[in-house]
Amino acid sequence: MEMIQLAKEAKKASIILASTATERKNLALKLIADYLMNHIDEIVKENEEDIRRSMEENLPEPLVKRLKFDRKKILDTVEGIKSLISLPDPVGKKLLATELDEGLTLYRVSCPIGVIGVIFESRPDALVQISTLCLKSGNAVLLKGGREAIRTNRILTELIQKATLEADIPQGWISLLESRDDVNQMLKLDKYIDLIIPRGSNEFVRYIMENSRIPVLGHADGICHCYVDSDADIKMAVDIVNDAKTQYVAVCNATETLLVHSAIASRFLPELKRKLDESNVELRGCERTQRIIEVKPASEEDWRTEYLDYILSVKIVDSIDEAIEHINTYGSGHTDAIITDNRGHAEKFMDLVDSGNVFWNCSTRFSDGFRYGFGAEVGISTSKIHARGPVGLDGLTIYKYKLIGKGHIVADYAEHRRTFKHRPLPLD
Numbered sequence: 001m002e003m004i005q006l007a008k009e010a011k012k013a014s015i016i017l018a019s020t021a022t023e024r025k026n027l028a029l030k031l032i033a034d035y036l037m038n039h040i041d042e043i044v045k046e047n048e049e050d051i052r053r054s055m056e057e058n059l060p061e062p063l064v065k066r067l068k069f070d071r072k073k074i075l076d077t078v079e080g081i082k083s084l085i086s087l088p089d090p091v092g093k094k095l096l097a098t099e100l101d102e103g104l105t106l107y108r109v110s111c112p113i114g115v116i117g118v119i120f121e122s123r124p125d126a127l128v129q130i131s132t133l134c135l136k137s138g139n140a141v142l143l144k145g146g147r148e149a150i151r152t153n154r155i156l157t158e159l160i161q162k163a164t165l166e167a168d169i170p171q172g173w174i175s176l177l178e179s180r181d182d183v184n185q186m187l188k189l190d191k192y193i194d195l196i197i198p199r200g201s202n203e204f205v206r207y208i209m210e211n212s213r214i215p216v217l218g219h220a221d222g223i224c225h226c227y228v229d230s231d232a233d234i235k236m237a238v239d240i241v242n243d244a245k246t247q248y249v250a251v252c253n254a255t256e257t258l259l260v261h262s263a264i265a266s267r268f269l270p271e272l273k274r275k276l277d278e279s280n281v282e283l284r285g286c287e288r289t290q291r292i293i294e295v296k297p298a299s300e301e302d303w304r305t306e307y308l309d310y311i312l313s314v315k316i317v318d319s320i321d322e323a324i325e326h327i328n329t330y331g332s333g334h335t336d337a338i339i340t341d342n343r344g345h346a347e348k349f350m351d352l353v354d355s356g357n358v359f360w361n362c363s364t365r366f367s368d369g370f371r372y373g374f375g376a377e378v379g380i381s382t383s384k385i386h387a388r389g390p391v392g393l394d395g396l397t398i399y400k401y402k403l404i405g406k407g408h409i410v411a412d413y414a415e416h417r418r419t420f421k422h423r424p425l426p427l428d
Contacts, residue, residue, distance in 0.1 A: 003185040006142060007192035009172030010115045014140035016170045018112045022089040025136055028167035032132060033081040035159040040074050043159075046151040047124065054148045059122075062250040062308040069124040069152055077125050080376050081132050087374075090393040091138045097425035101418060103406040105425070110397045112138035114194035117186050118378060119208070121199055122146040127156050129369075129376035131174050135164065137396035142186060142193065144177040187212035197391070199379045217391065218383045221306040222252025223332040224364045227323040227349065229340030230263040236361065237339040238272050243363040244337065246279040250308045252380060253335050253357075253367040257303060257313045259323045262288070265316045269293045281310045288316040303330040320345050324352050331355060333382040335367035356382055356389035 036043065047069040054064055096108035116139050120126045127145055134141040145153040157176040165171060177183065186193060190213045197217045198208045205218045226244050228237045244255035260268060265288070273283065273293045284302050285295035295314065302313040303326070317323045320338075327336050337359035338349040346360040357367040357380075367390065369377025374392025381387050387395030412418040 003177070003182050004189060004192075006172070006175045006177075007115065007186070007189045010140040010142055010175065011192040013170035013173035014112065014114045014138075017135075017140060017173055018091070018114075018138045020138060020169065022091075024167060024169070025089070025138070026085045028135060028164045028169050029081055029085050029132055031163035031167050032128075032135075032160055033078045035163040036074060036078055036081075036128070036156075039155070039159055040071060043069065043074060043152065043155055044071060046155045047149075050149050050151050057148075059148055063122050063146075063148065065250040067122040067124070067146075067149055067152075069149075073125055077128050080129060080370055083370070084132055084136055084376065084393075087136070087393060089136070090397045094427045095399055097427055099421055099423040099425055100403075101408070101413075101421050104408045105404050107402045107404070108399050109402055110394075111400050113396060113398050115140045115142065115192055116378075116396070117142045117144070117193050117196045117214070119144045119183060119196070119198045119200070120146070120379070122148045124149050124152040124156060126199075127153055128160070130378045131157075131160055133376060133378055133393060133396060135169070135173070137393050139396055140173040142175050142177060144183050144186075147178075150178060184211075187214065190214045197379055215385070216383075217379070217381050217385065217387060217395075221332040222254070222334045222380070223257065223304065223306050223330065224253055224255045224334050224367075225257045225259060225323075225327050225331060225336040226255045226364065227259040227317075227320070227327070227336070227338045228261060228264060228268055229320060229323075229338055229342060229345050229349075230261040231342035231345060232261075232264060232268070232339045233341055234264070234268050234271060237268060238275050240337070240339055240361070240363050241272060242275045242279075244365055245276065245281060245312050246310070247363070247365050249310055251365075252306070253364050254308070255312070255337075255364050256305065256307050257315065257326075257330070259326060260289075260314065260316050261320075261323070262316050262318050265289070266292055269314070276312065279310060281312055283312055283314055285314040286316060289314045292316075306332070320349060324349060328352075328354050334380060335359065335364045337362065337364050356380065 093110040098106045100106055118130050193214050196214045198205050209216045226241050269292050283295040284298040286298055298313045333355045335357040336353050336355045338346055340346050350358040369390035369392040372390050377390040377392050381391050
């Protein structure tokens, strides 16, 4: 089917989906979970074929790791859907209520965005997370995954379409795009598509922004930092940095650069290196780091690099201000953490680091919609528009104003026969 027809169908479906009852949406989500469980062997088979082909084509190892969608990941994904079912419906919530005058009441009410185009990386679980979040929030979705996951994405989309059709969700609410030409066409369809969410490199996100009139919710590189302050507990710092780097390296919230205060560096870095050696992490350090532990030299480019691999760049700094300046210069506005026992330092760091997620004494890997209780995420926004950080259900809604009167006319106010009261009302 042509791209424009898919977009038209999605727009039509989105109007119906916007007013679909919570119970029906939750039924559809339950059926999606059931379909995934009932076809787990077929999904794994298609995914293994994608992996085999990708390895033959020399796909980088971090992308192969992201591509894997085995039985365990499917079970985790199904648990995520069940968690999503239990969350409140984000649509129809009263956000503001004001009595403008007697009998004239204004409400601000949450509503779906409409049709969302999502371009994402090789992770097939992202397809399920994105589509189910869109369904719960009442949005239609056009999905473009990586070519390396084409067979897995196809079977997942087919199963989701069948499950939701069984729940009487309007046909056309979800479609899978497969070619670059589809993406280029999608960028021109601002009449039908309300938001684009690209997940990829900074260059890719910029390309989308520069080639479309559709609003873009940007999620680009994840150049995340841990800063070990002069007042850090060394054991805690080792454990947090190790988790932030090695728990799962091929994700956007893994730490890529470590900053260490000079007052603690000689005690902390040898301990950290012993721990990271267990996972064969390659360290690249500044000149001062090289004088303390054996590391490869770090270049200017290392501070700007998202490795998605067992590589960590290390820089020694002389103050928290220098750490903050480094992060705001080289970071991607994703997630950055400070490890310290000094509350004043922590509060300063969290106030001044210009990122969507700022942490104190915990791993950057916590930056995740599921871990935040959002029921997974469509991505992590580094933009400064209506949604920032992990974009879950609330991030996929906007709002409209509803005004209810009893024959009120503006002339009465313009000609001073009546006056506005603007009295706040309770939201319940």
